[in-house]
Every structure is written in C-alpha cells, then in structure tokens.
Amino acid sequence: MTNAAGHKSIYHYSYRRSADQDTVARRPVIIVGAGPVGLAASIDLASRDVPVVLIDDADRIGEGSRGICWSKRTLEIFDRLGVGEKLVAQGVTWKIGKLFRGDDLVFSFDLLPEDGHKMPAFINLQQFRVEKALVDRALELDLVDLRWKNRLMCIEQHNDHVRLTIDTPDGPYVLEADWLIAADGARSTARELLGLSFSGVTFEDKFLIADIRMAADFPTERRFWFAPTFHNGQSALMHRQPDNVWRIDLQLGPDADVTEEQKPERVTARLKRMLGDRPFELEWISIYRFNCRRLERFLHGRVVFVGDAAHQVSPFGARGANSGIQDAENLAWKLAAVIKGEAGAGLIASYESERMQAADENIAHSTRSTDFIAPHSDAERALRDAVLALAPKAEFARRMINSGRLSVATVYESALSTPDEDSFAGSARLGAPLPDCRIQHAGGSGYMLAALPDAFTVLMFKNGAATQSAPEGIRTITVGAALTDPDGMLAQRLDATPGATYLLRPDHHLCARWRSFDRDKIAAARDRALGKS
C-alpha cells in the first residue's frame, strides 16, 4: 500500500500524563488503536460499566478520507452508542447503485427497498468525521480513559493477564490488563509484537483513489463503470461525500508507475477526461493494491484482535470499517459478561467463531468482486466481458455483474443460537440482527431497535393470556401492550403469531424464538447464548 499525498490533519488532541505512569496498575481492558473500531469498542464497553484504557500512538485524527461508506448495520450500532443520528445528519444518505458498461447504464440496484427502518442503507461520510464524533462521545464517558501519544512497545502474555510496555513523551511505563483488544489497524503493532502471520491474497492491479472538491449536481448514487470511454477500458467508481467532496476510484492496471501516477498533473488529466471542464480541486490522492487476508486466530490468550488488525479486504463492498465496527459490537457485550462473571467459558471463543465467519464471508465477497473488476488473465477477462455483453439483453447476466456486493450484517451460524423448533418465515433470521421497523410506545412513534435495551430481551406478542415474567436478568417487552406494532410491520418481519416469543442478545441479534412463551426454555436459551452450555 502506498499513500504519498499528504493531507492536513484536522483535529488535534494532547498527551496528558497518567497516574498509571508512576506505578504498575492493572486495568480490566486496554484497547490499542483509537480508530473507529477501537473507539466503538471503548464506548460500548463503558456503556456496559466496564472501564477502558484506550491508547493511541498519535495525537490527532483526520489524515485523508479513507473509509467513507457506513452501512445500515454500522449506523444501528452507532445509534446505540449515541452517535447515529448525528452522523446520519452529517452524512450523505444513499441506497441506489448504478452499473455502466462503457457509457451505457446496464443495471441499477436498491439496497433498501423496504420502508420502516430508522437507519438508511448507507451514508457516505469521511472517516475523520466519524472518528471525531466517536472521540467526542468517548470523552463524555468517565469510564473511557483516552491516552494520546501512548505507543505500544511490548506485550508480555500471562495466563490471566497481559503486561504492556507503553512509550510516551515522558518515557515508557508498564501497564497490566486482564484483556487487551488490538484495534491498531492493517499494520497492527500488536500483531507484529506477537509474531503472527497475516496471510492471504494481494491483487496485482493498482487503483488510484482520489477525493476531489467539486460543485456538481450528479445524483447521490454509487456509480460504477466497466470500460467507460473516459478511462480507456478500465473501471471507475464515483461516490458523493458531504461538503462537495467526491470519491473517485480509477483502476490503473498491474503495470502502473506509482510515482508517476500520483503526480497531481497526471491525476488531474485523468479526472478531466472523466469530468470534462468542470473545475475541481484535489483533496487527497493515494494509490493502492488491495489485500484480502486474515489472521488464523483472532484470540491469542488474553489478546483479542478486531477490525483491520484481524482481517483486511478490498474496498469494493464497503466491508472493511463496517466489519470492524461489527467486530467491536460482537466483542463488547461478551467481554463485559466475562468480566462481570456472568458468562460461561465458551463466550469469548464465540467472538472468534462468529466474527471469523463474518471475515470469511467478507473476504469471499471482496475477492469475487475484485476478480470481476480486475480479471487475472485474458481468458478470465473474456468471461467477464461476455457477462457484460449479455447484460443488456439477459437478466441472469445482470445479476452476475459484480462491482462490489455491499456490506450487510452476517447471519451467525452460532453455537449461541438455540435451533428453531417451530418454523418461521419473515425477514428475521436466527443469528441475525432483529430487523428494524416503526413502532408506537410511551415516547410516541419510534423504532424497534432504538426501543431495545442493551441487555438480553424477550419480545413477546400479546395473546390474551396472563403476562408471565421472564427469567431474572432478562427484560420483557410485550408487543401489543406498552409497545405496539401499528402497521403490523413487526409481526410481518418476525412472522409473529399471538404468543410468539423472541430472545435477543445484548447486541440485538436474534438467538432463539418460539411460538409460545416458556420460561424454562427462555432461561436455557439465555444460558446457551452466554456460552454456559
């Protein structure tokens, strides 16, 4: 990966000496890396009453634009963490993707055709704005201790803790933790210190990624071109960001000269062929070769890897940062339950199995997309071009065009889920997040996901029988009582009949469901979802 063009950093923070630097303290959780994933994990843990020390080797955010597409599931998590509405207000909302062959539109897709979701299919927003909102939120929480200019130097692993050496402007100090979360990105120091190999596929093709500032009234859609006339047979992608900033990806092929291609005059000439005489300014340029790879294990004793430190994908599909945020949410409630002594031994292992399933899914999709966009040989290109040639005439070919399959939440095939004993239709899936929908409750009109607590919750559809209480520690929401389903949308998405009962994990994933309320079955399913059986 090369990233030559500099970019002003936007938000500065300052190093502050901690009392921990004068002694050897033991903390429940240290997170290394204050990017979106480390910040989300910190806020989530703190909201579950777990104190967190979050360290980062820098003292600023805002270099380059990097991640821009934030998916519905990520926004739902951000909403639970208290920043979702703010980010949606700042971002550019979109859900339509358009595919062009040459200069002709061949296919368009709608990523959220149904109504009743609080969060949109996607927003585009510069990564530094997301980080800024998360830092602001973290600073509101007493349980997050954010330490800038703290660089991880050494990890000593013990059976029940880690011992870290951390460098600062005042020199190094030692800090111990029951758990270390490595959220330190694609070039993870933690991964290097543990000597872990990070293997997979590197794609030969190079891609130019540019953010430009331009006043234009192009539609707020993801537009992808295969072999447009403005770019000489290679592919191009265009996305709108806020503030008249546009993201453009141009495929350059395997033989592109990285130094030459980053020269502003060269980039400007390429973009002029695409944009015509419209004036624009270059904000950020970089040239990438993409990798699809992951660690063999995400769990190494008391060190847990999340985000790009654990896995990396190509950007087609927006599966990088989004999967990292979903790692953070998967880990946070589990680690909190382990630290509070509520969980069984299997719970942390389930972080690894669930998120490895997600990583494999993301890598498979991202590899397929990259193979389609940048075929490995003339023989593979011939197949790709045949699909594109058939596309205007045959629907089956349009479905095969792959410019990136965009990030959706993983449906966990997990030991934490209790297999269905009754059959259920609807869009809700066992192991997936509960589908959102409009509801009515004491606060007026609202949304289902926003009405859920951060704890195990039973959702029961009223059936006229006397209300039964859920096992201790589980909240019950009766649909048809204080909370109602005015459009019947929730019942439809969950295929609910009167008495139908759904158990949700603290991350709002559905882990068990029945046609009737049975207290013992609910208790057993909750224990199973806590890794106790």
Added chain:
Amino acid sequence: MPKLITASQFADPDAAYVALVEARRGLSVEAAAALDTKLALILANHIGDIDVLKEAIALAKDAN
C-alpha cells in the same frame, strides 16, 4: 413464443460466476475457448431442446 429463460435462475449468481471463472484460471485464451466449446456442447445436450438451443445461439450472436 420464446422458450429460452433469461431470468436469473441461480440462488447465488456469484457462486456460478466463480465456478466458471475458476475453471479457466491459468488457461490461455485458446485453452479457455476450447473449454467453453465443450461446455456449450455438454449444456446443449443437457437442455435437449433444439428450439432453446437456437434461441440461445441467436442471443449470444446478438450480444456485443
């Protein structure tokens, strides 16, 4: 009345594309074309309907 189905029939169209692309991975253009020819014969026989075959040929020739 056309008999050829052009609507997508695979539950996972990407998986079908991957199977086809992986079959030609590492092959020259000529070797891939020979593979395609054999595939065309095998699938034509599997379909076993001369009208469908002729419609498919017409669609392939028409798509450029």
